Amino acid sequence: MNSSNDIKRRLISDGEITDPDSPKGVLLNKAAHLFRTQGYERTTVRDIGRAVGILPGSIFHHFRSKDEILRTVMRENIIVSLARLREALGREETLEGQLRALVRCELFATNSEETGEAWTVLVQEWRSLSPEGQREILVLREEYEQHWLETLEAARAQGRIALDPFILRRLLAGALNWTSHWFRPDRQPGLSLDELTEEVLRLVLVPSSAGDSRSGSPAA
Amino acid sequence: MNSSNDIKRRLISDGEITDPDSPKGVLLNKAAHLFRTQGYERTTVRDIGRAVGILPGSIFHHFRSKDEILRTVMRENIIVSLARLREALGREETLEGQLRALVRCELFATNSEETGEAWTVLVQEWRSLSPEGQREILVLREEYEQHWLETLEAARAQGRIALDPFILRRLLAGALNWTSHWFRPDRQPGLSLDELTEEVLRLVLVPSSAGDSRSGSPAA
Amino acid sequence: MNSSNDIKRRLISDGEITDPDSPKGVLLNKAAHLFRTQGYERTTVRDIGRAVGILPGSIFHHFRSKDEILRTVMRENIIVSLARLREALGREETLEGQLRALVRCELFATNSEETGEAWTVLVQEWRSLSPEGQREILVLREEYEQHWLETLEAARAQGRIALDPFILRRLLAGALNWTSHWFRPDRQPGLSLDELTEEVLRLVLVPSSAGDSRSGSPAA
Amino acid sequence: MNSSNDIKRRLISDGEITDPDSPKGVLLNKAAHLFRTQGYERTTVRDIGRAVGILPGSIFHHFRSKDEILRTVMRENIIVSLARLREALGREETLEGQLRALVRCELFATNSEETGEAWTVLVQEWRSLSPEGQREILVLREEYEQHWLETLEAARAQGRIALDPFILRRLLAGALNWTSHWFRPDRQPGLSLDELTEEVLRLVLVPSSAGDSRSGSPAA
DNA sequence: GATGAATGAGTTTTCATTCAT
């Protein structure tokens, strides 16, 4: 996933996301991990401080509040995932390829070592985010959803999917986000992320009369 | 849904679940509502007390702890939903009918006015339950899952579903549970619960004419 | 000061102020004392708790916040002082008597064992009160000031005072409030409150051509 | 007020007070402003740093502690005000002129753009000063008070004032210091500082024709 | 002299839970 790393590097140098090697970036990653495993409410700033090796009070040198940590975890994660999705969609020319990219990117966002924790936090801890935080992040989430809806609508127009795009997106959102609860792509032997992508597509795509031509593996 | 009410009445008189009209039952319903909308952690016993009209301290005449309230909400809900599922499955003779019953029961559990809140709590607040609570409830959840897996395996054997039962169940679990976030069966005009059931089945069922036999079971 | 105690008793039974013998009333008095001697900011809820013999957290059973304690100290004090002033003014028929009542009441409010601490807090810790608190208390303070201004204006019209009422009131407010820093009416031998009242009046009143007739001691 | 500026210039070049144009002097002025408007306790070193454009930590290159800032604000202010008072008293030959100088200097100290904030801090934040700080500043304050008492005692001996000097000084101290809360000499149209001085004198001075000799009681 | 990261002791406040009445 070279291009993916390039994307991240660019976002870091643009100041859009925090360098994961900086003290602040380390804190964000540890916080995402704790938020995911324990939940936001059950994670104390003491926990976070212990995880990065500073005292609780020192956290507020980097973030004004615990809420700002959650918000930043969410914001930076969706910024990265959105950038990756845009790039992946741009590389595909067929509708099927774009659907595959959407599914694959969401599975990657949900389950990769790099973004999985933050993405799961984004989905599961939404209610824990302050109203202002929600307002901010919602803008990005809506841009993300727009990509899905546009592609699904095009697929529907061409008869490649059988369900209403709106309904299908929501069913898929649930199905894909839920993978964080059971899918372990790193564990051998098992289902790879690409294989799971194909399974999902098998569910979604109406068999094309012209024997569909799943070409090889999307980027890894 | 007459038989459904009969089931509930029987469970109440058997002492398996609390009478929803009793003070304790009212408290459980209010608690389920608060747990769902605010989350377990952000709901204080003061909130619950206020909702039912008693002081916080008095709650501990009914339940030993806040955790016991959560556990009871979950236990009683899964007991009812499991009983309904058993009954519905018993009424169906075809595999397709049984699949339909599974989907429909889960959508009902997730979205009905009666059980929706508690079911959503069961799914979303699992991590908030104490280890002992989890152990207790897990027994019931596994019994519930057994019904799904058995039916899906039979369907797979007959080529009625295209995916590995284990994977399919998890994808569906995610998709169906997520409906609580967007599906409003009571709002007119819109998708009814039965209509949504059919949409889900359309996704899941292989068109019966082509009794296909895609092999290649992915691992678990 | 019998009538004065009657006034307080009535205010208590009307629920306008807290019974000083109740746990909450004790807390208010101790808080007023601490606020006066240490200042609001330097007084911790731990200090207050220690002074009344409960743990810091228990304070919030009685008051929602530290600010509410300050606000209550101020509100109840001005309610009592205002009631006393009204009564004292009502008993006087001459302008000079009313001026004497105003000065005397303010000296009493500022220096009596009963209200001195709270009154001093009201004057000195005003900035520490939250904006909402200030808004609430300001209404009462303005009513109090109104009595002063009305009387001073009448006195000015009759030539009994030499300065503009507005300016004179402010000079007097400073002079009288400041007495809390040096005046000790309880310490023998020394200036009594009534004597100090007369000194202040000597400063304020223009010697009436018609040999003024300071009748003896106002109520004690 | 030329001579006044001369005094200040001399004090600066003597090293008795900090040059207000130096970084340290700017800091002192900003701190005085913040201490006055927000109170010492509610003013953080972060606030002060922000006001002068440096980071909080850097403040400690100029002052050993926050308390030292407060102490310096107070010390330098009283040094200036005392020097001015001495000079003004030296210029007056009559008792009335000296009384006028005392009142005028105190009103100037309390309300001038240059010293008003620091003087108000001196009066209002006295309790916030550390015991050692209080000990240091008290020496200067007592020297200042000495000028008042001496002059008032002389005035009393000549029958120019009606009250005991000790009591009168305290009443006046309250009245004059309090002017910082309401007097705005810069706002047009309004009372000038000189006019207010005359009003105060009208209150204090016994009309010279009737050299009265009320012997009234001195205080404790 | 300034910076930025960290400290550590402190703050107000929250909240499940207890218990005498």
Place this chain on the structure above:
DNA sequence: GATGAATGAAAACTCATTCAT
């Protein structure tokens, strides 16, 4: 069964101060 006062442990957050760079 309910009340109201209190507990006690822990929470998020503040802030003067230090110090290596």
